[in-house]
Amino acid sequence: MNKQILESVITLTDNKDIDSVGISLLSTIAEYVYFEKACLYELERSWPNPAINVILELKVQSEEPHFVWHANQRLDTPAMQLVTSIDSLKRSVTENRNGKTELWVPVTGAECKLALHLVAEDITSENKSLISAFARIYGNYLRVLVESEKDKLTGLLNRHSYERHLRQMLAKQAHRQKKLQQEIPQRASHPEDKPWLVIIDIDHFKKVNDVFGHVCGDEVLLTLSQKMAGYFRSSDYVFRFGGEEFVIIMEPATRSDAFKKLNDFRKDVEEDRFPLVGKITVSVGFAEASQEEYEQVLMERADKALYYAKEHGRNAVFCYEQLVEEGRLREQTKAVEDSDIDLF
Missing domain, CATH: 3.30.450.40 (GAF domain)
Structure with missing residues (x-):
């Protein structure tokens, strides 16, 4: 025995x-x-x-x-x-x-x-x-x-654990959708609440390292990480992807609610004062996390929204789906369809 x-x-x-x-x-x-x-x-x-x-x-x-x-x-x-x-x-x-x-x-x-x-x-x-x-x-x-699975500097989840948590979130959403379909069939075909994939990037972070040094840069990353951990829900997954880039898998919410929460966070960062550096701003891009799409496509969509923010003045929040609807971005289709690479 x-x-x-x-x-x-x-x-x-x-x-x-x-x-x-x-x-x-x-x-x-x-x-x-x-x-x-x-x-x-x-x-x-x-x-x-x-x-x-x-x-x-x-x-x-x-x-x-x-x-x-x-x-x-x-x-x-x-x-x-x-x-x-x-x-x-x-x-x-x-x-x-x-x-x-x-x-x-x-x-x-x-x-x-x-x-x-x-x-x-x-x-x-x-x-x-x-x-x-x-x-x-x-x-x-x-x-x-x-x-x-945690980042050594910030204590947030690291990039290695991202795919597992994304699968978990999408599986939970699919279960909710199935339950909703059983209880209220007319609402299930047009669900308002959706999970969101978010990318947050610190504006001009290279300048922080160049002017104040990497120790001060690490302090900025640590302070921002603590702010994110306190601001977002425990059911939202917050990752440090590397450098000054952070990724969040947000629990289901309407697009307007997701935008408001992210924009309020952006304002909170802008109004705060960081040690030695003073003012820091962030750019944010987010996209719907759909179970029907490849994980790579979801990340590329959020990334496109982020770069739109970077190219249009920074210190802003943009949603990929809204940018497509307004004709400011072309829709990102599945990676397999877009790729010109010969696999064999």
Whole structure:
């Protein structure tokens, strides 16, 4: 048994991909405990308006398919017990209406609030301790992987983690859209709220480094990063892409709301005073993050809007779709169609 557990720990920590580690955790527990359902939850927003992400869910059933996986779903109206269990970071065991055992285990060690939830016929005391141990190992290892996705200077997410977070955001949006279509079919075909891909660039940053030195330049980057981390929602993903360029994957909002938030941030930066340097401004370009388009195309669209801002005086915010509608930019089509490169 001890050798088997050791092998399970090795398998769990052999993954370098954060999503795969979660799958490995639930699969590992399934080797020791027969359960009907196992979930990994993340508390995104606590009281008074709680929101919880279902990072991963595994259902075990007798008919085909025997294992059903779901990922990246959001509970906007979660049960009070679920929120309390995650928020309190305390293990608890309850019995549901069907006489099944429900085990709640906090995932300690991780930076965010996570919990593991199992529904089974019965869970022995030994297995409860084993599940709690696996949850602790998962949390500690997850913290190591998350740290590897952070920019060393600013503490923001780094470029390496961008694609994974973009996929997560688009998957969550697709789930919301499907749910909306089931509840209000007439609204689903014309959704107003969309996720947005944003590029923010510091204006004339090279001059800051040339005049004040790279140490002062780093201080500007750090100060701006802290301002961004405090200004945008925790559910928005903020990245430092390199140099003076930052990327944000914004949670769904209307175009006008996205513009207002970004423009208010631009004004906030302009009105602030940075150590030694004084006034700093930023240029911003953003575009709709659509699941139907290639990731490269989404980035190119936001980049086109950014360069439009750069070419028209800087210290401004422009939306790619609006620029196309107004005839100020040509529409960026799929990269495969636009490319003149022969692949073979």
